[in-house]
Amino acid sequence: MARREHQMPNVIRQEGPRPYWYVRYRIRVVEAMDQVKRKEVWHTLGYCDELTKREAERLRDELLRQVNTQVHTFQNQIPFKDFVEAYKEHHLVTLAPGGQKRNLSLLDNHIVPAFLGQRLCDITTLAIQAFLNRKAQEGLSWWTRKALQAVTGALFAKAETWNYWSGRNPIKGTTIGKKRAKRERRILSDEELGLLLAALPADTRLMVQTAVSTGMRISEILGLKWRCVDLERGRLSVTERYYRGDTSEPKTDRSIRVLPLGILTGAFAALRPKTCRPESYVFEREGAPLDDRGILGEIIRPAAEKLGMYFEGFGWHSFRRQNLTVLQEEGATAFEAMAQAGHSRTAMTSEYTIIDLNRREQAVRRLQTRLFGAPETEVS
Secondary structure (H helix, E strand, O other): OOOOOOOOEEEEEOOOOOEEEEEEEEEEEEEOOOOEEEEEEEEEEEOOOOOHHHHHHHHHHHHHHHHHOOOOHHHHHHHHHHHHHHHHHHHHHOOOOHHHHHHHHHHHHHHHHHHHOOOOOOOOHHHHHHHHHHHHHOOOOOOHHHHHHHHHHHHHHHHHHHOOOOOOOOOOOOOOOOOOOOOOOOOHHHHHHHHHOOOOHHHHHHHHHHEEEHOOOOHHHHHOOOHHHOOOOEEEEEEOOEEEEEOOOOOHHHHHEEOOOHHHHHHHHHOOOOOOOOOOOOOEEEEEEEEEEHHHHHHHHHHHHHOOOOOOOOOOHHHHHHHHHEEEEEOHHHHHHHHHHHHOOHHHHHOOOOOOOHHHHHHHHHHHHHHOOOOOOOOO
């Protein structure tokens, strides 16, 4: 049986005060995720007193060739809100709990409201830049705007993977302006840390000592199990984390690492129960891991406030920042500090590092003594 040829829509004459030629054809339109309907389009080709029917048919043929080349790009007409819902359902759930919570908040509170009522194909680089500029005017921090930029870019990257977008990702070319810290980055001095540790109960003290000694994230400390603590060699392995009810793999592949315990080996040995299952958590209450917010808000922060050393931004990240700062002050390279932190880039490690002016002054004096010799004794 011969294959049935696709019929070309007829050119139709529309009568009236000035008759014209037109053609009717159907296109596919996305109304929601995986919901496609066919829509009829009426296209005017020209007035009958200016075009013969043969000329109108040639215009029809050219028009439909252009329409047919767009058959694979129709999906970008999906409403942006519907695509975001699909993104949440199929991609967001694959992220770590902390990333899920953060991205969901950014999507629901900022990104979706900004582009509500628009289609995926309506969102341009200029529209995204205007959105980021508005958020700067509203007072959102540089880091929050950076996260908004990253999540929006990830949306369009996934749209390309799922064949809902083609071409350049509209996030490219957008900027978020110069970074300005909302508050001074600080860490405790050596003396302040000693006073704080002395004011903490033994188990909490060991958690803080571990954070300051290893640079581990609090989720990694809370997720630490005894099978990952090697007391013979004085090392621990970071292989999973615990974040507010959810156990998962570390944040990135680089976060899976082995860290030295040093003099804390004895403290871990003293903490280990005589009858201990390998899967037991190191820091726990009645077999369950602890909650980082409770320890910080009920024990550590009140102790810091009582000692007069609390500052805005003080928390678990302060101890991680202290580790990376002191580690490099004691001679570790930026790459060694990056490996210690489990970062993928040295630029991220540098964000955690506090450069102390007094220590820089000491380094300058050592350099001057080496290059210029010992300073001459001043004569009064």
